[in-house]
């Protein structure tokens with residue numbers, strides 16, 4: 001496989017923060033990681049071995065507290081779901097939800113998605129990638145911290161099976177335009193809405209607390225879906 005020959009960028013798309021971790025989240029990280037967590041090894045991830053079956057694999061980058069990921073997994077038991085997040089309280093929250101709902105089709109990776117994609121996700125192994133409300137890094141001098149960069153999106157495109165899709169949602173117009181411009185540089189991705197355009201909100205994307213808060217503040221949301229064509 002697959003190690004992508006590119007340097008992992010030094011500038012991170014997130015700020016390391018532990019926030020306030022609750023007792024329950026701590027307990028979940030301690031007791032449930034064995035069941036749902038993926039400890040990354042040198043080798044690329046073997047999704048069929050991870051889930052014990054061959055099913056479509058969908059991956060969410062930066063799942064926050066896991067609301068959307070859980071709902072997708074609950075309503076699509078025929079698919080397998082992987083979430084990547086750096087924020088441990090959020091991972092703890094997701095683990096608690098997985099335990100309560102007794103979901104068996106979700107696995108969790110704690111780490112930087114940039115590195116995980118470059119070093120661990122095999123080419124043509126995913127059926128969908130979701131990136132819902134990535135940190136927009138609005139100030140110009142911080143744009144380099146945005147997760148959506150040409151190298152990263154090329155890497156995500158490579159991880160998709162032919163016809164697989166990457167779905168991005170953002171409530172920051174400048175970031176939506178940035179995502180359009182970056183994806184347009186990747187020859188293997190086709191904008192399903194036609195060039196320079198957005199799709200209407202897909203039904204399957206859950207309205208999360210994050211988005212509801214934005215709606216209350218009058219934020220608009222832009223959804224972008226790109227398909228792997230070659």
Ligand SMILES: C[S@@+](CC[C@H](N)C(=O)[O-])C[C@H]1O[C@@H](n2cnc3c(N)ncnc32)[C@H](O)[C@@H]1O
Pocket residue numbers: 013014061062063064065084085086087090111112113114131132133134135147208209210211
């Ligand atoms: C604005 S929040 C959105 C959370 C969630 N998707 C939602 O819609 O509620 C962005 C999330 O992405 C995570 N994140 C940022 N950079 C990341 C990276 N490189 N790898 C994994 N997660 C990342 C952050 O920790 C944060 O939880």
